Amino acid sequence: MKSGSNLEKILRAGHFAFTGELGPPRGSNVEAVREKAKPLIGNVDAVNITDNQTAMVRMSSWAASLIAIEEGLEPNYQMVCRDRNRLAMQSDILGASALGIRNMLCLSGDHQQFGDHPQSKGVFDIDSTQLIGTVKKMRDEGKFLGGADIDEPPKLFIGGAANPFAEPYEWRVHRLAKKIAAGVDFIQTQCIFNMDRMRTWVKQSVDMGLTEKVYILAGVTPMKSVGMARYMQLKVPGMDVPKEIIKRLQGVDKKKVADEGIKIACEQIDEFKEMKGVAGVHLMAIEWEHKVPEIAERANVLPRPTV
Amino acid sequence: MIVAERKPFEEVKNMVKDFRKVLTVGCGTCVAVCLAGGEKEVGVLNSELKIARRMDGDTIETGGVTVERQCDMEFLEELDGIVDGYDAIISMACGAGVQFIAERFPKIPVFPGVNTSFIGVNREVGWYEEKCRACGSCVLGMTAGICPVTMCAKGLFNGPCGGTNKGSCEINDDQPCAWYSIHERLAAQGRLSNILEICPPNDWRNQTPRTIVQPGYKDRLAAFGMK
Numbered sequence: 045m046k047s048g049s050n051l052e053k054i055l056r057a058g059h060f061a062f063t064g065e066l067g068p069p070r071g072s073n074v075e076a077v078r079e080k081a082k083p084l085i086g087n088v089d090a091v092n093i094t095d096n097q098t099a100m101v102r103m104s105s106w107a108a109s110l111i112a113i114e115e116g117l118e119p120n121y122q123m124v125c126r127d128r129n130r131l132a133m134q135s136d137i138l139g140a141s142a143l144g145i146r147n148m149l150c151l152s153g154d155h156q157q158f159g160d161h162p163q164s165k166g167v168f169d170i171d172s173t174q175l176i177g178t179v180k181k182m183r184d185e186g187k188f189l190g191g192a193d194i195d196e197p198p199k200l201f202i203g204g205a206a207n208p209f210a211e212p213y214e215w216r217v218h219r220l221a222k223k224i225a226a227g228v229d230f231i232q233t234q235c236i237f238n239m240d241r242m243r244t245w246v247k248q249s250v251d252m253g254l255t256e257k258v259y260i261l262a263g264v265t266p267m268k269s270v271g272m273a274r275y276m277q278l279k280v281p282g283m284d285v286p287k288e289i290i291k292r293l294q295g296v297d298k299k300k301v302a303d304e305g306i307k308i309a310c311e312q313i314d315e316f317k318e319m320k321g322v323a324g325v326h327l328m329a330i331e332w333e334h335k336v337p338e339i340a341e342r343a344n345v346l347p348r349p350t351v
Numbered sequence: 352m353i354v355a356e357r358k359p360f361e362e363v364k365n366m367v368k369d370f371r372k373v374l375t376v377g378c379g380t381c382v383a384v385c386l387a388g389g390e391k392e393v394g395v396l397n398s399e400l401k402i403a404r405r406m407d408g409d410t411i412e413t414g415g416v417t418v419e420r421q422c423d424m425e426f427l428e429e430l431d432g433i434v435d436g437y438d439a440i441i442s443m444a445c446g447a448g449v450q451f452i453a454e455r456f457p458k459i460p461v462f463p464g465v466n467t468s469f470i471g472v473n474r475e476v477g478w479y480e481e482k483c484r485a486c487g488s489c490v491l492g493m494t495a496g497i498c499p500v501t502m503c504a505k506g507l508f509n510g511p512c513g514g515t516n517k518g519s520c521e522i523n524d525d526q527p528c529a530w531y532s533i534h535e536r537l538a539a540q541g542r543l544s545n546i547l548e549i550c551p552p553n554d555w556r557n558q559t560p561r562t563i564v565q566p567g568y569k570d571r572l573a574a575f576g577m578k
């Protein structure tokens with residue numbers, strides 16, 4: 045066991061993992077975190093706590109992670125390279141581990157230009173692949189990036205992201221291989237809508253032997269409305285929403301669109317359960333946390349196993 | 352070259368509002384080429400200052416001179432006899448030139464006439480693009496001659512990231528994704544192996560003021576007691 049996290053145990057035991065997501069509030073509203081946490085308890089193995097998501101200032105990821113722990117959830121602490129240099133990152137990693145955080149997701153972060161402080165200086169001292177390598181070095185070698193010894197290395201299950209839908213396609217497996225070489229333990233993918241492309245990427249990863257070395261959790265986002273689907277198709281960088289998804293949502297009664305979105309998500313989850321190389325699903329029900337129990341129920345992933 | 356753009360006139364006017372005799376010094380190198388601070392721009396700024404003062408019911412006396420390079424002591428010597436009698440200097444050179452003038456004439460207030468913007472290239476007359484951030488440990492050999500520090504919005508060393516959008520960067524459809532282009536060019540050259548290995552964290556060498564003495568000149572400077 046590298047971290048002893050619940051997520052690690054579930055994956056090592058060969059169970060199909062199911063993780064969720066919780067965006068911290070734009071304020072120090074503890075109740076807001078507890079409210080969002082409630083519907084997730086018992087329905088997911090771990091929950092991603094986003095870090096200044098979309099480059100908007102929010103309650104810090106580690107603080108919201110601690111509140112999640114108090115509520116009985118296991119956090120997957122996200123950290124982006126945009127806001128911290130390697131000194132701040134390493135100290136936050138130590139602090140997170142000291143306070144009982146056991147999973148961490150290493151990301152580049154959305155560019156600050158998209159958020160509410162477009163004037164800010166992006167740090168990007170190291171990139172996400174290098175951050176993965178940093179955590180691995182701290183955990184497994186007990187050394188800081190600078191080479192000095194660590195007094196009690198952090199215990200973290202190391203995650204990273206992958207986007208099979210960004211060009212150049214042929215590069216995507218190599219990027220995954222690089223993250224594995226850097227030391228990533230699990231991968232959560234970008235929201236998947238183009239299943240064909242996903243199948244190809246997973247197959248390539250299996251053929252290259254990569255899925256033997258990493259747990260891949262497929263990113264699933266239920267569409268709430270046709271407007272959301274259109275927005276994701278046109279406005280969100282690196283997102284691939286095929287026309288058929290939009291047509292399918294348009295094809296049902298207006299009141300039934302959200303339900304159809306959940307239906308699509310459940311069909312995807314069913315397929316991922318059978319897909320060789322996929323070890324679980326990461327459900328990103330954006331600002332739709334209260335729907336998670338229903339989705340988990342309908343996707344037949346309950347009860348969550350205990351290891 | 353170093354690319355700059357003229358400061359908004361109101362800002363310049365305001366900086367020198369308390370001075371009656373102002374010398375505007377142009378630079379004949381980079382900022383002249385990028386049409387921001389050469390001889391012509393010196394003339395234009397001085398006329399604008401005079402007109403603005405007159406409209407405010409006041410006067411200003413301006414002088415204009417353009418030296419070959421403000422970042423070179425040798426050329427600044429030309430100013431020694433000229434600056435006396437002026438209350439202030441506006442330097443239209445890049446930030447380096449402005450500082451060199453301020454250092455040479457420490458008793459006279461010196462103001463920047465341009466905003467120094469970047470190290471870049473001349474794509475077309477009047478059109479400049481940033482290309483280098485002077486990071487001090489150049490990786491262009493690995494990246495097929497495309498700078499990831501400058502051209503990638505997140506300065507990634509192991510790109511392309513997941514935000515690449517049909518060859519554009521996630522920040523803007525008009526901005527090519529640096530790493531997409533790096534991948535394309537390396538693939539065409541059969542050198543993709545360059546980026547299959549992890550590139551370790553960069554050694555940022557532009558975090559303290561830097562000085563370079565070329566090897567052949569160390570003894571010479573020591574002999575003069577300068578270094």
Ligand code: SF4
Nearest residue numbers: 483484486489490498
């Ligand atoms: S790698 Fe550094 S030195 Fe080379 S072009 Fe980019 S910023 Fe300039």
Ligand code: SF4
Nearest residue numbers: 503512520521528529
């Ligand atoms: S899209 Fe390309 S240029 Fe933009 S941040 Fe990502 S790798 Fe860099």
